[in-house]
Amino acid sequence: MTPEQEFAIIDKVLAGNPSAYADLVNRYKNYAFTLALKVLSNRPEAEEAAQDAFVKAYHHLKNFNRESKFSTWLYRIVFNTAVSYKRKRKGTYQDIEKTEVGLNPVAESNLEKNDKKKFIHAAMSTLNEADRFTLTLFYLQEHSLEEIAEITGMQANTVKVRIHRARQRLADELTRILNTEALTL
Amino acid sequence: MAKQLNISDEHLLNYLDGTLNPQERNTIEQLLKADQQVALRLDALRSIHDYLLTSRADEPSKNFTQRVMERLQYPATSGYSPLNGILLLTGVLVAVGIAAVLLASGVFDTTTTLDLNQLVVPNKYLDENLPSIAVNGKLIVNLIILVNIALAFIVLDRAVLKPWFERRRELNLL
Known part of the structure; x- marks a missing residue:
């Protein structure tokens, strides 16, 4: 449309x-x-x-x-x-900027060891809601940084930093989960 | 992790986003071949990038649209209508104003005594004289004014300021 x-x-x-x-x-x-x-x-x-x-x-x-x-x-x-x-x-x-959701122990125990998507999905739950929202806009709908800034009321530069930081944290969390899983094998 | 290297996560993320110029891109690709740590970090970041790229939207319940359309029939209401709030606020302020004027004019300066013996009660129920109670009108009216001022602040907040700020936040993008 x-x-x-x-x-x-x-x-x-x-x-x-x-x-x-x-x-x-x-x-x-x-x-x-x-x-x-x-x-x-x-x-x-x-x-x-x-x-x-x-x-x-x-x-x-x-x-x-x-x-x-x-x-x-x-x-x-x-x-x-x-x-x-x-x-x-x-x-x-809780403060929207400070809220972090810990890993659900049940979800964590149900993780399939060789399915990286499941690990990333678990890692996503460690982000705060504003980061998850911003990442979804960036990837799911492929909104530009300026459009995301307009939607969330942030500066475009702030949006860029937030998206970068969220992906860094996800990568860190993924590495941590994978290392933990490797140790338990 | 990448802080120990000469290349930052930002460079790697820009590489994945395709926002680097050819020279920067070439530099990253050379580093990837030379440094396994950088390659591992890029692999982790690429996993995230690919996962997010292939994510799909969740689906709400099947009757979502129907429920929205049903709700459209009802007007958007908040707990207090601003118009009613302003009318109530005006009423409270007028009452406070009248009380203040009467207070200033000295209407309540004298202390009234309430003589309970003058009450129309059949004598058969009373064996003794009842006490007289001194009523300080000025104090009572002052308390009423204070309560009304507090009420005015609450009405101002709930019916005028809160809806106004909520509306402004909602329509900020318009």
Whole structure:
């Protein structure tokens, strides 16, 4: 779907045809859900946040200025909504920048020894949610650094450093896991 | 790990991203042949790079779109409507203003005594005279004003400032 086709759908919605919005939801629901999941690490909560983001985007659609892609605008709403959900979690408030998820012992024990993807997946859980979100935007949707900066509200240079640092940490963690596994063989 | 080498992870990551110029690329490739540690580090970084490149998006539940479309029918509401909040805030401030004016004009300066014996209660229930209670109107009105000011701050925060900041954050990109 080209940006022009998206703008045509937006025009239809704004002209009083809300059912046209389903096309946009269908197009972006997987990515919106994936991004929310990177922040929240909880499928039901991520689904709720992603739905909430689509509803917010719908109600503010008239304010979308079309200078950026609809996806860029939508993903920023997804990011803010997911972060907001994260902060509202009762009793588990953590700074979004400082949160680190430790390796799940069950997941770790289930790792298949010769499957590097499983190791990397485990290593991914050691990153904070902002890093996982940024990496997902960079790789999954191949957003430019400038677009990621617009979505996350960071400087483009900061985004670049964050992506580099996240990959370094993943490589360090992968090496550590592989070394640990080698020692237990 | 790569800090011990003459080449940084940043160079290796830029190599993987394809953002190096031909000369820098050539230098890295020569180093990879000469130094096994650099090659091992690149291998670890490439594993991450390839994994992320081949990752796929997760799928939400099958009725995701249907649920979003159902939710569109309901207007976006927050706990407090800003308009109602402003009206409530105005009411509280007017009440505080009136109380302050009355206080300043000395209406509550005198202490009133509440004589319980003047209450219309059948004499058969009372054997003794009831005590008189001194009521300090000025103190009570001051307390009411304080409570109203606290209420005004809460209403200002919940109904005006919080929705405004949330809305500004959501629409910051518009």
